[in-house]
Amino acid sequence: MAEANGHLYAELGELARYLDTTLRKLDEAGAPIATMSGQLPQAASHLEGLTKLTEEGTHEVMRLTEELQDSHAVVVGLLHKAAAALGKGENSPCIACLLRESQQLVAQDDKQLIGSRQRLAGTLTQVADTLTKGQSGSCVACALSQSIHSLSQDDKRLIEIMTALSFQDLVAQRVKKLTTIIHDVERKLLELVVVFGLKHEGATPEIKTDATDMLKQLNASNSTAMKQNLVDDILGKFGFN
Amino acid sequence: MPADPAMKILVVDDMSTMRRIVKNILKQLGFTNVEEAENGQEGLTKLNGGGFGFVVSDWNMPVMTGIEMLRAIRANEAIKAIPVLMITAEAQQENLIEAVKAGVSNYIVKPFTAETLQEKINKIFP
Numbered sequence: 001m002a003e004a005n006g007h008l009y010a011e012l013g014e015l016a017r018y019l020d021t022t023l024r025k026l027d028e029a030g031a032p033i034a035t036m037s038g039q040l041p042q043a044a045s046h047l048e049g050l051t052k053l054t055e056e057g058t059h060e061v062m063r064l065t066e067e068l069q070d071s072h073a074v075v076v077g078l079l080h081k082a083a084a085a086l087g088k089g090e091n092s093p094c095i096a097c098l099l100r101e102s103q104q105l106v107a108q109d110d111k112q113l114i115g116s117r118q119r120l121a122g123t124l125t126q127v128a129d130t131l132t133k134g135q136s137g138s139c140v141a142c143a144l145s146q147s148i149h150s151l152s153q154d155d156k157r158l159i160e161i162m163t164a165l166s167f168q169d170l171v172a173q174r175v176k177k178l179t180t181i182i183h184d185v186e187r188k189l190l191e192l193v194v195v196f197g198l199k200h201e202g203a204t205p206e207i208k209t210d211a212t213d214m215l216k217q218l219n220a221s222n223s224t225a226m227k228q229n230l231v232d233d234i235l236g237k238f239g240f241n
Numbered sequence: 242m243p244a245d246p247a248m249k250i251l252v253v254d255d256m257s258t259m260r261r262i263v264k265n266i267l268k269q270l271g272f273t274n275v276e277e278a279e280n281g282q283e284g285l286t287k288l289n290g291g292g293f294g295f296v297v298s299d300w301n302m303p304v305m306t307g308i309e310m311l312r313a314i315r316a317n318e319a320i321k322a323i324p325v326l327m328i329t330a331e332a333q334q335e336n337l338i339e340a341v342k343a344g345v346s347n348y349i350v351k352p353f354t355a356e357t358l359q360e361k362i363n364k365i366f367p
Contacts, residue, residue: 058258066265155269159355162265166352169259173301173330 037189058168244366248294253284281305300329315344
């Protein structure tokens, strides 16, 4: 009996030591867990901000693309009109006028889309000059046809740009899933904090990790980032032009 | 019957960028009568208003998903005949089968091209 009791006390002592060690380890883990559960909402918020940033950027690219598409539609309309007038044998100055108008619109687009637009504008100017000089004929019609074809090729590229922007939707969907996961982890960590009574006193020194620094940088970029006009104002005060 | 360019089309997607992309491609294909909805519920409300000939919808949306909206369309005598094209990132075989069972008219996986959309529209409106 005494031997059995001794064995029982030894077992209970072992269990008590195990519980004590476990509680001490949990206590040590308390601060990091509490810190992490505090950082997670911020991380989730930054991820949501990322979606908003890509959405705004994508809309801006779309706006410019749509402007180019609309401008193309007007130019193609003018070119078709010029080609039809040429076919009916109408006077060259009138056709040249239509072409100059087209050239001006294409030149405006050049500010946004360089390259093939410049070649197209050059072709249209040459055609208009030829017509003004009174030289008409099949070469003019051919150049017009080439210009329309060139615009049509660019329209295809513009649609490709538009569809390529669907990346934003895919990115947003993944970010949304990540945010959901983060919220779930946050909830579980909070449960741990509550269940084990883990405390993160205000006086407890903040545990410095890479994540802490990165969050600080992200927060700073949101709250203290300056717009370029403010930067320029300040630079101006220091004598920068 | 080929698609009527004047046909009223409803684009349903919670992402404004995707609605704009689909709307833009439809415009380039000659369809200018396009309305938008942000989720299946809003889509159904618009469809019940009448006049729509075609629906292009996403799958994953808050409030009411695309597949739920599709089932509701097929269960409603007044709008059950409207063709529904799904454009979605849900690229699993079971998703496609679920959509087919629910009565989808065709299915496009994101990312997609304008040619794919045109090809599917041509198949829906031969």
